[in-house]
Amino acid sequence: MKWSPFVLFTSAAIAIAPQSETNGESDLGTLDLTWRPCVGDNPNSVCNQLLDWAPDRWDDLLHEVKPSKERHYTFDITRGFLSPDGVNSSVIMVNGGFPGPTIEANEGDTFVIEVNNNANVPTSIHWHGLFQKQTPFMDGVPSIGQCPIPPGASFTYRFKADRVGTSWWHSHYQGQTVAGLFGPMIIHGPPLFRYDIDVGPVMLHDRWHIDYEDLNDETLKANPVQSDSNLINGKMDYNCSLVTDGAACFPDAGFSKFRFKSGKTHLLRLINPGADGLQHFTIDDHKLTVVSVDYTPIEPFETDVVSLAPGQRTEVLVKAVGKPSDSYWLRSDIDPSNPQNSDPTASVCGVGSRQPHAKAIVYYEKADCKKYPTTQATKYTTTARCGTFPLDKTVPLIPEAPPTTPETEVTVDMTIMANASGVFIWSLNNHTFRANMNSASLAQSTAPTFKFSDIDPLANIYNLGSNKTARILLYNIFAAPHPMHLHGHDFYVLADGAGVWDGTVTNAANPIRRDTHQLLPSPDGGVTPGYTVIEMVLDNPGIWPLHCHVSQHLTGGMMLEVAYGKSTIETYKVPAAITDVCEEWNLWRMTNVVDQPDSGL
Ligand SMILES: *[C@@H]1O[C@H](CO)[C@@H](O)[C@H](O)[C@H]1NC(C)=O
Ligand SMILES: *[C@@H]1O[C@H](CO)[C@@H](O)[C@H](O)[C@H]1NC(C)=O
Numbered sequence: 278m279k280w281s282p283f284v285l286f287t288s289a290a291i292a293i294a295p296q297s298e299t300n301g302e303s304d305l306g307t308l309d310l311t312w313r314p315c316v317g318d319n320p321n322s323v324c325n326q327l328l329d330w331a332p333d334r335w336d337d338l339l340h341e342v343k344p345s346k347e348r349h350y351t352f353d354i355t356r357g358f359l360s361p362d363g364v365n366s367s368v369i370m371v372n373g374g375f376p377g378p379t380i381e382a383n384e385g386d387t388f389v390i391e392v393n394n395n396a397n398v399p400t401s402i403h404w405h406g407l408f409q410k411q412t413p414f415m416d417g418v419p420s421i422g423q424c425p426i427p428p429g430a431s432f433t434y435r436f437k438a439d440r441v442g443t444s445w446w447h448s449h450y451q452g453q454t455v456a457g458l459f460g461p462m463i464i465h466g467p468p469l470f471r472y473d474i475d476v477g478p479v480m481l482h483d484r485w486h487i488d489y490e491d492l493n494d495e496t497l498k499a500n501p502v503q504s505d506s507n508l509i510n511g512k513m514d515y516n517c518s519l520v521t522d523g524a525a526c527f528p529d530a531g532f533s534k535f536r537f538k539s540g541k542t543h544l545l546r547l548i549n550p551g552a553d554g555l556q557h558f559t560i561d562d563h564k565l566t567v568v569s570v571d572y573t574p575i576e577p578f579e580t581d582v583v584s585l586a587p588g589q590r591t592e593v594l595v596k597a598v599g600k601p602s603d604s605y606w607l608r609s610d611i612d613p614s615n616p617q618n619s620d621p622t623a624s625v626c627g628v629g630s631r632q633p634h635a636k637a638i639v640y641y642e643k644a645d646c647k648k649y650p651t652t653q654a655t656k657y658t659t660t661a662r663c664g665t666f667p668l669d670k671t672v673p674l675i676p677e678a679p680p681t682t683p684e685t686e687v688t689v690d691m692t693i694m695a696n697a698s699g700v701f702i703w704s705l706n707n708h709t710f711r712a713n714m715n716s717a718s719l720a721q722s723t724a725p726t727f728k729f730s731d732i733d734p735l736a737n738i739y740n741l742g743s744n745k746t747a748r749i750l751l752y753n754i755f756a757a758p759h760p761m762h763l764h765g766h767d768f769y770v771l772a773d774g775a776g777v778w779d780g781t782v783t784n785a786a787n788p789i790r791r792d793t794h795q796l797l798p799s800p801d802g803g804v805t806p807g808y809t810v811i812e813m814v815l816d817n818p819g820i821w822p823l824h825c826h827v828s829q830h831l832t833g834g835m836m837l838e839v840a841y842g843k844s845t846i847e848t849y850k851v852p853a854a855i856t857d858v859c860e861e862w863n864l865w866r867m868t869n870v871v872d873q874p875d876s877g878l
């Protein structure tokens with residue numbers, strides 16, 4: 278069945294589906310966005326309430342200490358149907374919206390986020406890239422920090438806004454990000470770069486029309502399912518002729534819209550909260566100046582295209598070089614390589630998408646918002662072999678040298694295999710990860726008699742003892758890349774390449790540090806490995822996931838846990854909320870079947 282679009286604009290040029298059908302209660306991507314960050318002339322801007330700054334006060338701000346506040350949010354989680362790209366399909370919503378709400382704070386504030394699970398499935402929320410020092414229980418990973426939040430239960434997360442910049446939050450339960458359970462997280466701090474207007478989050482994300490549970494099942498059967506489309510801030514049109522299962526489809530779901538002011542410099546906070554697609558972002562006729570990767574400010578450089586793997590963020594400054602009446606397409610393409618590629622030695626950057634080209638619109642201040650732009654896409658070349666920025670291109674603004682002789686070194690060989698029951702899993706040094714949902718291993722580890730070795734072997738623990746620094750050599754014996762994400766830390770990226778690392782470090786005095794880095798694929802289909810060498814400072818005792826941020830790879834167990842500082846963990850007080858949610862989980866699973874065909878995360 279095809280729907281005729283609801284007509285919002287009387288102009289014949291654009292007939293758009295109503296926001297309530299595409300994105301529910303979310304106003305992201307609309308021109309009447311209530312969240313208007315740091316727009317100096319908007320008295321209702323949350324940013325103005327948070328951080329009273331204007332560009333002429335820039336220098337003062339660098340030295341200003343803000344009083345810290347609690348930032349309260351309520352997330353009511355429900356499951357239902359929306360049509361983000363026009364196709365009626367299953368979503369998990371927060372407060373009735375897809376994508377979820379933007380949360381923001383000033384550096385040093387405390388987030389207090391009450392999650393009410395009114396969906397029919399358990400859940401758990403992770404705050405990507407935060408250190409969670411002293412609050413490792415609030416990291417949102419079931420089987421480590423907490424038990425899952427069962428349907429009908431509530432859980433309140435409390436943690437410090439301990440980084441500055443752009444990130445996101447997302448479900449860490451059974452690949453629920455695929456259903457849309459994610460949103461931006463922005464933490465304001467002394468601005469290190471001059472700009473006039475903060476345009477806010479720009480999320481680039483692949484979208485599947487099938488339920489996340491069905492996607493998990495297909496993945497475990499070694500049946501890679503291409504994403505259906507590619508969205509920007511939860512919006513994009515879809516070609517309704519491609520719908521084969523009879524789902525209702527709006528031919529004009531509508532694009533996300535952004536405002537530019539001629540002559541001004543704009544900050545765009547790019548985030549890839551997608552499951553699989555490597556994104557290539559451009560704006561027609563505009564240059565992008567990259568100023569940060571993940572939470573690390575870097576020496577600015579200019580580029581036509583920004584590539585982002587799942588989990589990664591990049592802030593860019595964009596000078597509005599057009600006239601006040603102009604409008605432009607803003608685009609993101611999922612990397613074109615796909616498993617159907619006939620060249621067996623070609624890198625496979627992901628499963629690909631039926632509709633890989635996402636678009637959104639930039640309207641300048643005097644543009645006719647009832648018309649589509651007519652601009653042409655920027656031609657660009659991508660970094661070979663599914664990489665993002667080459668390592669030598671990203672130089673942290675605040676230099677830091679990694680420890681030259683790490684106290685311990687761990688090598689991890691990663692590949693894919695079928696286990697004894699024919700399930701397609703990822704192997705890390707011949708072990709796969711599977712979450713034991715009925716335990717919260719960090720809480721257990723506070724007991725002096727409990728040892729890391731008592732934790733379920735499927736947790737894939739690497740006990741780093743009391744070492745102060747560790748180097749981890751990740752070898753990828755597979756044709757696709759893996760955006761590797763470490764919780765609770767940034768890591769230094771010392772090197773990446775193919776073959777065996779020869780000890781050479783890129784930018785040895787000041788290598789890039791971040792929380793998610795693209796581990797390159799094998800260049801020849803699995804003979805020669807791709808590698809990444811990372812180094813971490815073990816200054817945050819706990820049990821921390823190191824995992825691939827491709828949702829389907831995590832479904833197949835592509836994760837290990839780094840555990841250290843047991844004696845410090847023993848001094849942590851387990852929050853009552855953790856004990857409570859585990860009790861509720863245990864009660865719930867007595868009368869409900871917990872379906873966990875996947876790794877659980
Ligand atoms: C969307 O699909 C679901 C499941 O088939 C159905 O219950 C719902 O009525 C549909 N919504 C619309 C607006 O068509
Ligand atoms: C939509 O898809 C159909 C079927 O593949 C194709 O024939 C048609 O050209 C597409 N329309 C557009 C506007 O791309």
Ligand SMILES: *[C@@H]1O[C@H](CO)[C@@H](O)[C@H](O)[C@H]1NC(C)=O
Nearest residue numbers: 696697698700711874875876
């Ligand atoms: C194979 O992996 C699946 C998914 O993790 C698991 O349920 C199953 O028990 C595993 N089979 C064996 C024999 O380990």
Ligand SMILES: *[C@@H]1O[C@H](CO)[C@@H](O)[C@H](O)[C@H]1NC(C)=O
Nearest residue numbers: 688689690704705706707708
């Ligand atoms: C993994 O298993 C293979 C085959 O049994 C073996 O050759 C290899 O040494 C093992 N690797 C590790 C790191 O244990």
Ligand SMILES: *[C@@H]1O[C@H](CO)[C@@H](O)[C@H](O)[C@H]1NC(C)=O
Nearest residue numbers: 685686687740741742743744
């Ligand atoms: C350092 O880490 C290694 C594992 O990588 C471990 O075997 C060793 O015991 C640790 N050393 C200390 C002093 O804890």
Ligand SMILES: [Cu+2]
Nearest residue numbers: 759825827830
């Ligand atoms: Cu992966």
